[in-house]
Amino acid sequence: MSQKFLEIQNELLPKVKLENIFKKDEIKLIAGVDLAYWDVNNTTxxxxxxxxxxxxxxxxxxxxxxxxxITIPYIPGFLAFRELPLIIDTVKKLINLPDLYMFDGNGYLHYRHMGIATHASFFLNKPTIGVAKSYLKIQGTDFMMPKNQAGAYTDININSEVYGRTLRTTKNVKPIFVSCGNWIDLHTSTEIVMNCINKESRLPIPVRLADLETHKVRKQLSHL
Structure with missing residues (x-):
């Protein structure tokens, strides 16, 4: 299974473009995407x-x-294959189609640049951004803590390549980890994330609201 997944990732990677395919004033609707899991009778x-x-x-x-x-087991580095079926099902229910999708997870900041935000873009056909709450350590590389001010950031460089960005969205609050998904550059990704920050959370509004919804829905469904 892992070998097949790896082949698919390697096939998609050359099609990833870390550049804007849109004008900033074209972004009107943004979707936040998140998933949550629970077990019932040894079934996930x-x-x-x-x-x-x-x-x-x-x-x-x-x-x-x-x-x-969920029928695909959790395999580190191949999370997208586990999550994509539900994501695609959910997108089909949307009446208002977003101009951009923001994921609670990574994009280019991934062992093979194929986090969920990047992988899912090929099925959504829209620009995507990855926003992670915790750091995915790749090749033993740690991140550098940005200055303690809103909007401060440090780039995550691994073998002289920028994988993503450590971004402090709010003063005196832990940073988040932003990476391009696809069809967007890192500067624009950072700008859009910062434009979606309010006083309620260090997370951008679409991701925070999607995260809250998953907790609510999981609580309802896991008690059925």
Missing amino acids: HGTCCIVVIDYHTKEVIEKVYSYGE
Whole structure:
């Protein structure tokens, strides 16, 4: 299974473009995507929640979710294969199609540059950004802590290549880890993430709301 997954990742990687395929004023709707899991009778179930917001007003436009049994085991480095079926099912329920998707997870900041935000882009056909709460350590490389001010960042350089960015969205709060998914550059990814920060969380609004929805839905479904 891992060999097959690896071949698919290697096939997709040359198609990744870390450059904007859009004009910034074209971004009107942004979707936050997150998943949560639970076990019932030795069977793993999952839910994917997507929350679409208006990028300019930050108003919630739509919320959808899907759930089901998870048949792909967790294999480090191949998380996208486990999550994609539910993500695709959930996207199909959207009435308002986003201009950009923001994932609770990594994109280019991945062992083979194929985190969920990057891999999923090929099925969504939209620009994507990865936003992770914790650091994925690659080749023993640690991140450098940015200055203690909102908007401060340090690039994550591994073997002279920039994989992503450690971004402090709020003063006196732990940083997050931003990486391009696909069809967007790192500067624009950082700018869009910062434009979606409010006083309620270090996470951008779409990701935070999707994260809250997954906890709510998981609580409801796991008690059925």
